[in-house]
Amino acid sequence: MTVLLSVQSISKGFPGVQALRDVTFEVETGTVHAIMGENGAGKSTLMQVIAGALKPDSGRLIFDGEPLTLSGTRDAAAKGISIVFQELMLAGNLSVAENVFLGVEPRAAGVLVARAEMRTRTKAALARMGIAIDPDQRLGELTIAQQQLIEICKSLVHDPRLLILDEPTSSLSEADALVLFRVVHDLKANGVTILYISHRMREVFENCDTVTVLRDGRHVRTVRLAETDQDEVVRLMVGRDLAGVQRVRPTGAERPIVLSVRDLGDDKRYNGISFDLREGEIVGLAGLIGAGRSELALGIFGAPPPRHGSITLDGKAITIGKPGDAMRMGIGMVPEDRKQQGLVLGLGVGTNLTLSAMGLGHISSLGFVRPGDESRMIRGYVDRFRIKTPSVEQLVGLLSGGNQQKVVLAKWLATKPRVLIVDEPTRGVDVGTKAEIYTLMRELAHDGLALLVISSDLPEVLTISDRILVMRGGVLAGEIPFDEASEERIMALAALEHAEPGDPGAKPPMTYGEAEARS
Amino acid sequence: MSGATEDQGRRSFVSRALRSRETGIILALIIMVIGLSVFAPDFATPDNFLNDSRNFSFVGIVVLGQAMVMITGGIDLSVGSVWGLSAVSSAALMNAGMGTIPACVLALLIAAAFGLFNGLCVTKLRMPPFVPTLATMSIARALALVITRGHSIDGFRPDDSPFFNLGGGAIFGLPNPFIIFVVLSVIASLVLSRSVYGRQLYAVGGNERAARLTGLEVDRLKISVYVISAVLAGVAGIIEVSYLSSAISNQGLGKELSVIAAAVIGGTNLTGGEGTILGVFIGAVILEVLRNGLVLLGTDAYWQGVFVGSVIVLAVFIDQVRKGFWRTR
Numbered sequence: 136m137t138v139l140l141s142v143q144s145i146s147k148g149f150p151g152v153q154a155l156r157d158v159t160f161e162v163e164t165g166t167v168h169a170i171m172g173e174n175g176a177g178k179s180t181l182m183q184v185i186a187g188a189l190k191p192d193s194g195r196l197i198f199d200g201e202p203l204t205l206s207g208t209r210d211a212a213a214k215g216i217s218i219v220f221q222e223l224m225l226a227g228n229l230s231v232a233e234n235v236f237l238g239v240e241p242r243a244a245g246v247l248v249a250r251a252e253m254r255t256r257t258k259a260a261l262a263r264m265g266i267a268i269d270p271d272q273r274l275g276e277l278t279i280a281q282q283q284l285i286e287i288c289k290s291l292v293h294d295p296r297l298l299i300l301d302e303p304t305s306s307l308s309e310a311d312a313l314v315l316f317r318v319v320h321d322l323k324a325n326g327v328t329i330l331y332i333s334h335r336m337r338e339v340f341e342n343c344d345t346v347t348v349l350r351d352g353r354h355v356r357t358v359r360l361a362e363t364d365q366d367e368v369v370r371l372m373v374g375r376d377l378a379g380v381q382r383v384r385p386t387g388a389e390r391p392i393v394l395s396v397r398d399l400g401d402d403k404r405y406n407g408i409s410f411d412l413r414e415g416e417i418v419g420l421a422g423l424i425g426a427g428r429s430e431l432a433l434g435i436f437g438a439p440p441p442r443h444g445s446i447t448l449d450g451k452a453i454t455i456g457k458p459g460d461a462m463r464m465g466i467g468m469v470p471e472d473r474k475q476q477g478l479v480l481g482l483g484v485g486t487n488l489t490l491s492a493m494g495l496g497h498i499s500s501l502g503f504v505r506p507g508d509e510s511r512m513i514r515g516y517v518d519r520f521r522i523k524t525p526s527v528e529q530l531v532g533l534l535s536g537g538n539q540q541k542v543v544l545a546k547w548l549a550t551k552p553r554v555l556i557v558d559e560p561t562r563g564v565d566v567g568t569k570a571e572i573y574t575l576m577r578e579l580a581h582d583g584l585a586l587l588v589i590s591s592d593l594p595e596v597l598t599i600s601d602r603i604l605v606m607r608g609g610v611l612a613g614e615i616p617f618d619e620a621s622e623e624r625i626m627a628l629a630a631l632e633h634a635e636p637g638d639p640g641a642k643p644p645m646t647y648g649e650a651e652a653r654s
Numbered sequence: 655m656s657g658a659t660e661d662q663g664r665r666s667f668v669s670r671a672l673r674s675r676e677t678g679i680i681l682a683l684i685i686m687v688i689g690l691s692v693f694a695p696d697f698a699t700p701d702n703f704l705n706d707s708r709n710f711s712f713v714g715i716v717v718l719g720q721a722m723v724m725i726t727g728g729i730d731l732s733v734g735s736v737w738g739l740s741a742v743s744s745a746a747l748m749n750a751g752m753g754t755i756p757a758c759v760l761a762l763l764i765a766a767a768f769g770l771f772n773g774l775c776v777t778k779l780r781m782p783p784f785v786p787t788l789a790t791m792s793i794a795r796a797l798a799l800v801i802t803r804g805h806s807i808d809g810f811r812p813d814d815s816p817f818f819n820l821g822g823g824a825i826f827g828l829p830n831p832f833i834i835f836v837v838l839s840v841i842a843s844l845v846l847s848r849s850v851y852g853r854q855l856y857a858v859g860g861n862e863r864a865a866r867l868t869g870l871e872v873d874r875l876k877i878s879v880y881v882i883s884a885v886l887a888g889v890a891g892i893i894e895v896s897y898l899s900s901a902i903s904n905q906g907l908g909k910e911l912s913v914i915a916a917a918v919i920g921g922t923n924l925t926g927g928e929g930t931i932l933g934v935f936i937g938a939v940i941l942e943v944l945r946n947g948l949v950l951l952g953t954d955a956y957w958q959g960v961f962v963g964s965v966i967v968l969a970v971f972i973d974q975v976r977k978g979f980w981r982t983r
Binding site for chain 1: 844848849850851853854856857860861863864865866867868869870871927928
């Protein structure tokens, strides 16, 4: 195998933090090379150096045998290195073709955009990727997964030899991710080398050839995936043996029902949903993205309230018209997207943490905050959740994803809820913090809190849940008790559109990642 | 970590002061005052200071409300016109024989109605704040003209009426408008920094969706700030009528720009979530000291706008530098 890219002693510092220290490794031509590491390990910084978005302080890059100096991402693209960032950088108001050629529009007569050419070339590029999307469609009308593919298509216009994908699946369901992997494999077959950043261990093992692990800005090891296993990679990432979070069998004692939902529906995204939630129980809510899980959760929380059905709390029928009602009755919700829905990024850690409790008047008299009670509350949760922050006044937007997630959890626990709905508890959170969050949720359940945990991460749902509800197409497809739970069972319920109960021939339409390959 | 709160206590006063957004503009104000005292002999006189303190109070009172609107991510363009409308309506009502207090209260209720209208348009009708407040800016100004028919309203109270004390009088030598401004500032400052309501305003401006999902009554909070802004504009109008002993339809004309300028100089973020009362207070003072200083220095009055404009850009630029310097890692 020939080496396409050689990273030699790259270091990069920012004021107050050394992001990369003396990183050296090689990427072979025509491989899918995974880059893994905890949040803050330096993955994104390294990728930005390779893609020309950042200049290294020292060290050099050898690309295809030649030393490489880059003046910017545009320069990198011209030399055959393209990057697809984690956050979508697309304009929702423009058409697919306009997005693909944004900034590099083919010209007619020097100043005009050659629309016809743009359209044909986009169509060709999409066809090459094997996806059927109309180039004239407005981008905003596409699903997130499709937009992610358009983002890749956009980088393919430059005919890259090295394509960097920074956590492309972080907001995709497993089914959508499969389409993306197919595209990745096609690209590889066509000789494109791919650097692939991901937190999802399984998808790395299924789709990549080699993995490079970074820790605290240092290169730990580059190894062929065939020669290692998941446990070793985790160990390399965290630098210690992670106390693996085990499944814990529910005690079986019948606890009283706290929340009872009957026939809930909004006529659009979810319908006829009924389930019970018992005290001290963690119930997983699985399903594909778009199955209506988050909408259901928001419905219970009154944002907006459902159009049909009834909700009972502690045996009393309740009406929730807005989030404030739910809060006062003891229902909390940690939303799916902490940056958009959970936190005020421009305010401090402490201010965010007390925002919910403050709304309930827990730490105020006559509308004015009691500073002593407030700082006690903040200190208590920062200590208990081990939130890593230089000060409680630090802007919450500057914390790592895992610590931000802890702040959102703390914010809701401060309201002393009876029921807590947690939507995607560990999305974009590193392995170490993930384990902490699981332990925390277990403790809370032990103290009597009823938790409904929505997650698209199958191992997560399996690990954390006492039993699992599965939604499909807006309805409850089934419930899986603890002893029968497996990834196959969940995926079968979540993805099987036309399964007849008792039809033995029914098989999932796709092999969902060969769940058995794991464990 | 457990050391977080102690770290914060240990942080030195100096570093805190440097991080604070107000430090820059306080320094700018001090430099301006010193410079003007040296170069404009008439500047550093008690009379001039007292005069200035009255002058900036009118705009200052309105800035308090504007800052609250801007903290929620909105803007209120109607304050100048609401100022004019409540000025002429209070005078017209007194002229028509109504008692001083009922007339003033009614004038403030009219102002509040405009604020309520703005707030309802922004929340229930989901209009961008620019639109309804631009509309009410036009409507309120027109109504002021309808009431006065272009003439001034004078002689609605005898010359020795206590009403004129409100804007023209003084306590311990300090002009009443200034005292009112300071008292209102202290209240606003306490509300914004210490009350649940104030904290919630910042949250709404910082991330409205998150605020909603945290159970805040976002619509009610937003409506309230437009009402407060309009009422404070009305207060400024009434005090000005008392000071001038006369009301004309173009009172407060163009003041929305001074008010927004003062808020921006004071460090209020137009996109919401940031701003302090101390900041906008100083912003209002800077604007008046600048105007007054330029006059005393004998600068061509036509050039004034150039200086004011430059100060706005400079103030925001300095704020950006400060943020860039202290926040990015």
